[in-house]
Amino acid sequence: MxxxxxxxxxxxxxxxxxxxxxxxxxxxxxxxxxxxxxxxxxxxxxxxxxxxxxxxxxxxxxxxxxxxxxxxxxxxxxxxxxxxxxxxxxxxxxxxxxxxxxxxxxxxxxxxxxxxxxxxxADYVYLKTELAELKGKTFHKKKNHVNSFVKNYAPAVELLTGKNVHDAAEILEKWQQAHLEIPSDYETAKAALSLIGEAPFFGIVVYIGAEPAGFALGETLGGGETFCTHFEKGIESYKGIYQYLNQIMAAKLDGQIQFINREQDLGDEGLRQSKMTYRPYKFIEKYKEKM
Missing domain, CATH: 3.40.630.30 (Gcn5-related N-acetyltransferase (GNAT))
Structure with a gap:
């Protein structure tokens, strides 16, 4: 065209x-x-x-x-x-x-x-250093969750590539089976994984022993200072997997990244409370016509 x-x-x-x-x-x-x-x-x-x-x-x-x-x-x-x-x-x-x-x-x-x-x-934007380091009283509980996860499971982390994308797909399928009763982003996450190697996505896969336990992926926005996390999926029987994914993804990002956009809450009060506990640096406002 x-x-x-x-x-x-x-x-x-x-x-x-x-x-x-x-x-x-x-x-x-x-x-x-x-x-x-x-x-x-x-x-x-x-x-x-x-x-x-x-x-x-x-x-x-x-x-x-x-x-x-x-x-x-x-x-x-x-x-x-x-x-x-x-x-x-x-x-x-x-x-x-x-x-x-x-x-x-x-x-x-x-x-x-x-x-x-x-x-x-509205998109929630965080300082990368805060999510990666979890320093201070505000993040004390989250840091403890991450430390406990590392101590209990000794996770290994690999970059998400065409060679291990099948492991991320396995995690996604298990996640979907555990969430069949609610609307989800399963199809869009599956579409994103199909583009690994083509799209400019950056991601990680977390392993516990030989088992894939979680993955995260996103992409750099605009001028290159902000990374947007599009998907995080984990096997929830591994307690603390999501806190770990959040922290380790931030730690693995390129040095030029200063901010992490973790998208919107879609009006979900539980999700809003969770996002607020990570102390957003700012919001990316979006506007709509009044009906």
Whole structure:
């Protein structure tokens, strides 16, 4: 494909459009966890992602969630007239980055009341050194969990590659069997593992004896200072596996990484409390149109 279709036409989000959309995504500087090419690719089936472009040059990601239609601006907001057309067609804006919204509101200041922060989708960002070292009173209990895990299980850690991706897949299958009763990210995690060696993912696999016990994977965002952890899966019979995965992944990251984006809580109160206990350094805010 040599160009992005003009709305209302659209193209399925696939590897075929990589050369068209990846430069736009790399030019985004807000650090939104969803907006990398491969993150979108592994979620494309789940959300029926499609790509389109308006007459004024706004490149939009169209998506479906819970039976509703949305658009995500990838370079700028559409014009007011185009937004009205999208609304008539059933679309509303989500995952709007701060810089794109700021630029839009400078042009259309009367629209400030039309948008609101989407707290459930705000990304949690942490200092890498804090997650890797777990120093101080705040992290005392977490450090104890990690120390106990190391003492009890003597884990070994390998980088995730094509040679051991089958071990990560085995962990994922066991994890899924233990969580059949709840909606999960099993399919997207499986898609991510299928791209090891192709996508710019970095990951680890934790072994206890000869048994694969957990894995984590993610990718570097934007200017190279932030790493986003997309998936962590562990065999929960190994007490402390998730605390260990969090800590050892941070410790294994490249020296230029200063921050770790651990994505959103999706409004899950238990997950929100857990994420807050790691003392986030900041949040990556995302905005949506008020309904």
């Amino acid at each position: 040599n160009k992005i279709p003009e709305y209302p036409e659209s193209a399925v989000f696939s590897k075929d459009i990589k050369d068209l959309v990846e430069p736009l995504l790399q030019n985004l500087h807000d650090g939104i966890s969803e907006l990398t090419f491969y993150s979108l690719l592994i979620h494309s089936k789940k959300y029926d992602y499609r790509l389109t472009k308006t007459k004024t040059g706004a490149v939009l990601l169209l998506r479906k969630k819970n039976g509703k239609d949305y658009f995500v601006p990838l370079n700028k907001m559409p014009s007011n007239q185009e937004i009205e057309t999208l609304k008539k067609d059933g679309y509303s804006a989500v995952l709007v980055g701060e810089s794109i919204l700021k630029d839009f509101l400078e042009r259309e200041p009367d629209k400030v009341s039309a948008f609101e922060k989407d707290r459930d989708n």
